[in-house]
Amino acid sequence: xxxxxxxxxxxxxxxxxxxxxxxxxxxxxxxxxxxxxxxxxxxxxxxxxxxxxxxxxxxxxxxxxxxxxxxxxxxxxxxxxxx
Amino acid sequence: xxxxxxxxxxxxxxxxxxxxxxxxxxxxxxxxxxxxxxxxxxxxxxxxxxxxxxxxxxxxxxxxxxxxxxxxxxxxxxxxxxxxxxxxxxxxxxxxxxxxxxxxxxxxxxxxxxxxxxxxxxxxxxxxxxxxxxxxxxxxxxxxxx
Numbered sequence: 001x002x003x004x005x006x007x008x009x010x011x012x013x014x015x016x017x018x019x020x021x022x023x024x025x026x027x028x029x030x031x032x033x034x035x036x037x038x039x040x041x042x043x044x045x046x047x048x049x050x051x052x053x054x055x056x057x058x059x060x061x062x063x064x065x066x067x068x069x070x071x072x073x074x075x076x077x078x079x080x081x082x083x
Numbered sequence: 084x085x086x087x088x089x090x091x092x093x094x095x096x097x098x099x100x101x102x103x104x105x106x107x108x109x110x111x112x113x114x115x116x117x118x119x120x121x122x123x124x125x126x127x128x129x130x131x132x133x134x135x136x137x138x139x140x141x142x143x144x145x146x147x148x149x150x151x152x153x154x155x156x157x158x159x160x161x162x163x164x165x166x167x168x169x170x171x172x173x174x175x176x177x178x179x180x181x182x183x184x185x186x187x188x189x190x191x192x193x194x195x196x197x198x199x200x201x202x203x204x205x206x207x208x209x210x211x212x213x214x215x216x217x218x219x220x221x222x223x224x225x226x227x228x229x
Contacts, residue, residue: 006132007204008215056202059137075134079218082162082201083116083174083194 001070003032005046006077009053012046022070029055029064032074052078085142086161087133092175101157101179108156112186114176114194120169125209131164131173134202138162145196149178152192153185160193162201192229198222 004017026032033050036043047053050064056075057066068074086092094115102108120126142160149158161175176193180186198219205216 004134006134006202007206056134056137059134059140061200075137077134077202077204078215080199080202081205081216081218082199082203083197 001032001068002073003036004073004075006075008078009046009076013042022068027067029057029062029066029068029074032068033064033076046076054079084157084159085139085146086159087135087138087142088161088163089165091163091172092161094172094175097159097161097175098177101159101177105156105179107181108179109181110179110183110186112178112180112183112190114174114190115172116174116194118167118169118171118173125211126169126207127210128166128168128208130166130206130208132204132206133162133164137202141201142197145193145200149189149193153178153180153189154182155180155185155189158189158193160197162197162203164203195222195225195229199226 001022002017002019005013005015010016026035033047037047054077055062055064057068057072059073098111102111118129142162146158146160149155155178157179159175159177163173167173174197176190178186178189178193199222206213207216
């Protein structure tokens, strides 16, 4: 599974993207966030306040309870500020 | 048409490219967004980050939505990314129709949508450091009216 990070989420984690292998325990975006938060303090801090985190699965913005699988591209970012 | 690019754009040229091909256009509505530096601000530059491919996909989608809702002959969205400076052009939304109402409404709809739903993030840089621009309540209210 490829994960991409943008804006301050990327700064906080210190990575633009990474690949992780999905385990049985990760069924949804929420599961993935919990998995990442356990990696280290940087991830924990990035996902500390879920209300300011937005997620896209395969480039479509989605809720955090969205089911995900190994072939998906997941992206985490703060609210978008275009225009 | 959608263009996501680093380079600046020439508004007159972009508009003429479309109007010269469509003689049935009676009205064009434009929105141009620039990097704003308030009088008391020490803003030096603004870097726009985006999510390549998703940006184009989402802009295509909303552009099609505008074409479904209004009677448009054509429409154009140009959105820049990378490092920009106060006064620089960031975005152009242009809508073309037979009569003004379609062009005016579609243009407002598109720019309202872009503010909160296009995957761009703005980093403001000043002597004091840099900070990511936060979502504005007024922008959310603006898009919700559509």
